[in-house]
Amino acid sequence: MMSLSGGFSFGSVFVASFVLFSFFSGNALRATEFDFGSLTLSSLKLLGDAHLSNGSVRLTRDLGVPNSGSGKVLYSKPVKFRRAGVQSPASFSTSFSFSVTNLNPSSIGGGLAFVISPDDEFVGDAGGFLGIMDAKGAPKGVVAVEFDTLMDVEFKDINGNHVGLDLNSMVSAEVGDLETVSVDLKSGNLVNSWVDYSGPGRAIKVYVSYSNLKPEEPIISATFDLDDYIMNDVMFVGFSGSTQGSTEIHTIHWWNFSSSFDENPSHNPVSPSGSPPAGGILMNPTADTAYLAPPSLAPEADNRSSTSHGKESSGNCHNQLCRKGAGTVVGVVIASAFFVALCALAFIWAYHKKSKNDKNSETLAYDVIKMPKEFSYKELKFATKGFDSNRIIGNGAFGTVYKGNLPATGDTVAVKRCSHSGQGKAEFLSELSIIGSLRHRNLVRLQGWCHEKGEILLVYDLMSNGSLDKALFESRTVLPWPHRRKILLGVASALAYLHQECENQVIHRDIKTSNIMLDEGFNARLGDFGLARQIEHDKSPDATVAAGTMGYLAPEYLLTGRATDKTDVFSYGAVVLEVASGRRPIEKEFSGVGVSTNLVEWVWSLHREERLMMAADPRLRNEFDEGEMRKVLLVGLACSNPDPMARPTMRGVVQMLVGESEIPIVPRAKPTMNFSTSQLLMTLQDSVSDLNGMITISTTSSESSLYAAAGGGPDFV
Incomplete structure (x- = not known):
């Protein structure tokens, strides 16, 4: 035989x-x-x-x-x-x-x-x-x-x-x-x-x-x-x-x-x-x-790692049944590929004909084909009771999120209804193409999509404990310290995956507590990839208009418009300090009526005065390990270093949080960035359009103060 x-x-x-x-x-x-x-x-x-x-x-x-x-x-x-x-x-x-x-x-x-x-x-x-x-x-x-x-x-x-x-x-x-x-x-x-x-x-x-x-x-x-x-x-x-x-x-x-x-x-x-x-x-x-x-x-059709011996042995099959079986498999594969290609072309043609004025239609069709499930508009409208305002559970920069119950499965989901503007469609395409290919336990899972009747909808797993900012600032009970540590580790793990573990690097560009969701076990799930960008590893990102939320934005991002993994690290550092201190990144009337205080600046000042533990959330009533709290605050400052090259990688942050590596020495005085006034003004003019006076530039120091003078930390693009 x-x-x-x-x-x-x-x-x-x-x-x-x-x-x-x-x-x-x-x-x-x-x-x-x-x-x-x-x-x-x-x-x-x-x-x-x-x-x-x-x-x-x-x-x-x-x-x-x-x-x-x-x-x-x-x-x-x-x-x-x-x-x-x-x-x-x-x-x-x-x-x-x-x-x-x-x-x-x-x-x-x-x-x-x-x-x-x-x-x-x-x-x-x-x-x-x-x-x-x-x-x-x-x-x-x-x-x-x-x-x-x-x-x-x-x-x-x-x-x-x-x-x-x-x-x-x-x-x-x-x-x-x-x-x-x-x-x-x-x-x-x-x-x-x-x-x-x-x-x-x-x-x-x-x-x-x-x-x-x-x-x-x-x-x-x-x-x-x-x-x-x-x-x-x-x-x-x-x-x-x-x-x-x-x-x-x-x-x-x-x-x-x-x-x-x-x-x-x-x-x-x-x-x-x-x-x-x-x-x-x-x-x-x-x-x-x-x-x-x-x-x-069995020999593979394209065996890149085969040795000469392997190639020789793969040519020794003289059994007609073997050849027939192999030929059948190849035939089925070719036929299947041809059929899928025809379906894809038909889908793209139909969508292009329907939306010929939409320059993104072909991109949308290409990305949609890769998605796990296409929902009908009727199904999602029924699930959200006609997009009832009483079912709104969140609002993002480019859309509204509704709670829905899928009639077919009984599952409870979150339905994101993107805005009808051109920017809303761009966000939809970005979010769909990026998160559809990502799989990590600390990312919100995309179940599917819908594009009918001029509507663009994304369907996600519903996170039963809402967003991290609501758990921190709106919950009747104080979020315990063990939960906070687990959440910070989960977000760090997700960012390490996006930055260093994906085939193409993903820059989120909008890391903040309102985009971090919590499941039933208070495990962190990073979501909202509407501003995210994919780049090849070791490639320099293109300059864009700075986008994100004030209080979380790295100073060099505002200056250059170039979002990198280091700008995400800065935003994560702001989140760390927010979670540890229980204070928002930009707070009104914290240090006086009519005055806004930047959280990162405040914690740096406490560190300089050797009073770092004063940043700990007083609502925790000291129910935390002081060594753990100090470690977390130092990690937050290390990530918030004004010098992007001095910030750790997110994989390094994970290792610090689990105790596999030491926290780098954080200087007492916050480091400065050196930009000439002319360079600063030119870069700001190129990168940041009208911010309505929200950015203050200090020309009397070598460092620029790039934080909101009026609180609230709004999103902007």
Whole structure:
């Protein structure tokens, strides 16, 4: 029997070996047993970013630039874990070889997991969710053994090199430190793991080693009833993985699995050929039995990382059935691509004909095609009760936000109704094109869009606790300090993703507390990307008219009109000081009637006078750790440094907040910026149109005072 690249066989003789049936006491007892050597392409289901490469399965994309994505590979047939008349769930045993390699050794983050899932279509979120679940904890009924390469404070990770047992939650029920067995997930070496579960004993053991021999001691040994966590009698098994703003590549090289309702399920079935190749990695749970090293799966059409040996082996397929199957796949792909292209062209033509006077119509059509869902105007009008004013939950610079209830699903959502001006349409296009491609647990998730009857609408997840500014200044209860710290860390994580972890850098340009939403767990979700801009990494941004909200704007942004990641860092610094002090960035009558005080200036003055802790919100009644408060205030000042080059990166801020790095020394006296008066006036004239006297320029100092003289901190463009 011939096989494709010596790997996945297409002969029907092995298909019968996938699911083995036995009969005991007159009852049908179903067991499942397979390995990489006997799987066919049709026996695997690749989801998300998962793909075949050089005879193995890669769960994440092969990109040289940092990105956040997730992928999953599943055995396509469901596995029976419960059956009538049996008190205990099925026992199972699986072993696998994997590696975590990195195109950029300094870019880490993400991981992979062996998963038991009720669903064979769902792919979870990227980052710390490892493609297992999404931010809402869906789907339910998931059991996973994770191999995590980055410490995530939200999930109470012990470090960035651990194994965890996840039971319906990304917070691991049991954790094993891989340092104790001298295994480094990020080393790029092949790592072997064994997972054994006893149904009658309700016990799981996880082993990890570089060696092909199963260790004597497990790294995780725990007791739990699988029946309490799985939702269905049959479940799907496989692997998921994700990147977290990194260039990590997660590869499954070998896998075998067996399950039964016996006390001891068959462990690691012998590979079909039965003899190991020279120099191969042997997956041996015991020392006296050998199995084949990971075989090749299938050659890829465009394999950028293949070696000459890989190219040679990929040309050895003489099986007509292989060729026919491959040709069919190629034909289907080409036909599908052609059909999608026709649909796209038809959509663009129709929209252009309808809106031929709108210069952005083609851009809108292109971006809309990428969106997850198109809602009808009728559906959203019904959801908001005709855009009833009583359902207004917020107002932005270019639109109004309504609370809506979708009749089809019963979900409660936020519907943003963009203004009808040209600028409103520009904001719609910007927000749609940018946030539609972003996935991070600390970003507001876009559910879909609508463009009908001259209306442009965006549909988001509704954040049950509203915006951060309302929680700080309008709530009847004081926002506790632990909540504030978690919110600041979440926003920092989102900005690190936007600045350093996306394929194209995203500059938000409007970081402020009213654009930070809070979900039911008071987790921060950054939203409102109407002013955001995308630029290629290491490219200089174009100068524009300064846009944003007074009190949050970096001085150099007002001077040059160039928004960069450093201008976002300044805005984040203002947010940090606002959250820690409980004071708005620009406050009227704070230091006297008719006088407005800038928060950043005020905290700098307290720091100069060695009275920094006086900035702490008095409403907290000292119910906070003084060391944490001081750290947060210093982070806020470091981000608010007038010199943009002295500000930290947002990834650096995250490391400071979690204690992985020290806070840079913040000078007592606020640094100054050196601009000549003529240069200052010329730049302001080019960059900032009529601000109605809101900007005051001091020509008696080398530093310009660029803050509102009249309070309120309005938006402007």
